[in-house]
Amino acid sequence: MENLSNIAFVSTHFPYPDLNKVSDLIYYEGPILSHFVDKKGKNLLYLWVDNDSSRNRWLIFEIDKSSLINYLHKGISLRDLVLKNRSDFLLLADINESLGIEFSNLIKKENLPEIYLPKEGSYFEFSIPQIYANSLEDEYLHSLLSDSINLKIENKTQKYLSAVKVDNLLTVLRNVKLSFTSFISINFRKDFTSEDFLSLNFETLISTVVKDSELLIPNLEYGSFCASFTTDYLMSKEISPKIQQWRKDTFLRFKSEVIEADLDINALQPLLNKYDDFDRKAIYSPILEISKDSNDYKISITDKTFKKIKRTLKPISKPIQDKLIPKIKSIDIEKKESLFQIIGIGEKVNEQPKISKKNILESKELDYAELTQSTNTIFYHENELYLKEQFDFKIVYDRGNYVIDYTPFEIHLENVSFESVKNELYKSIIDLYKRLTKVNEKELSLKEIKLKNELLDIVSIPNIKY
């Protein structure tokens, strides 16, 4: 066995008496990784790391339930559970054939012999023991709800008793989502730079983070309409553990800085310092819109059970609103784009409609539309990808926002301009092509190799400047 004399301290007592085994998580002709719980409900993992003729050595460390769930669902590797453990010191215990503890050694995480550490990418590749099947679901829901934003939406009038109009409900859900999505992407750009993730395309990374941060509703109650909002930071396999922690922190910041914020003059100044006019508009105007006095519904922030109302969302005073979201002058911003549906009488020229202005019978501004676009060439600046077949993609227009969700390449884009969102898609695909074809295949994950092959399958002639 490895000699620990220079790297660990012998502990005078074993700090975890009276443990109960919950289950072996990994077993092969004996336990490899086991889950124990102590009398106070503290969870511990025992990882077998070494032996000699008479003793087995176990690495023992505390773990919180949500990290355990995350590990069992392949969201974090065992190596990261060890190296990013909250405790600086972990325990190495030598246990003899009669299951007696001969030595307990406290060792700093960074002093652990490399041979005792799980390898990079040591995600859980085994069956989840039956004992966790139900409790994990409960724990997961519990963890989703632990920091959730809980809102109650009620009619101001008694016209429909407690029944809430679908339109009002959709407006609230959409605006909370819009505000949160803006908050995530704006703050990601503030907190990170492309230097932090050298091997990844920064724009694609932001799209992935926004997509992974989708708002979820883990709890609902009817009568009036009550919903808990949260985002998942356990199940999705993160590009980097620091992003996982960042997403968790950022959701909590959204809750305190936007939804639960009391926007008085004192709270305003830090926001003016932190965000520019455009950012504040993107984050705060959807929430101000659903807090207006003129709405025929009201929104309250409640506790998790929706029983206790903490406060009602109220409009902010005009002077504060003018400072928070100043009117952006037309010279500063391109004219806002809207989508129209035009009905008119015309003729078909080359299979395309031709309608003169005077024959337009009706033009209607649309709130929502799904548009299918096609191209045979993907181009951005001097880069071109000529395709074997026509490439179709969908653009969803939703009240001023154009959204592209191209799942095969994991691209999620949103923009207020139709042309910009299309250009962003082309740029993302070209960046992806560049990255995947430039890097040695040995450095790509299996998923990336699959993605690369899918891309190569659709491209006929690449004209790329590396």
Add this chain to the structure above:
Amino acid sequence: MLEAGIAEICPPTESIQREIQAFRFIYERIEDDRNFIPVYIKKPQRFNHKSDAEKCSGFGISLYNSEERAIKKYSSLINVVQNIGKTIGTHLAEGKILKDFGVTTPIDGEGHFDLHESDTCNLHNKFTVVRKIA
């Protein structure tokens, strides 16, 4: 001699005699005493709190029905414990199981099955080392 509770269920009733190509993790030298001893006999204390079915499995010899599946399992274990070779072996061996070697449990989704040996079975001279895997 099996304990009373285990003897009633061991080998499992669904076990059958069969001829099958099999793969097993072993230590480098095929003659190594540890290579073909059921884990329950090697380390009975590991089964102190195990069910009778788990104890019964401990009397079987763990095998895989393909080299690929055996290596896949070994890779997933060595990812977790780099020293895994010290406890389950460092090499892969291949041999043909014949009907008179004993009975085999059904093959699971990972290609794993147990051989419950007959009294006359000696696997040391039926297996050969294929490659180092640790």
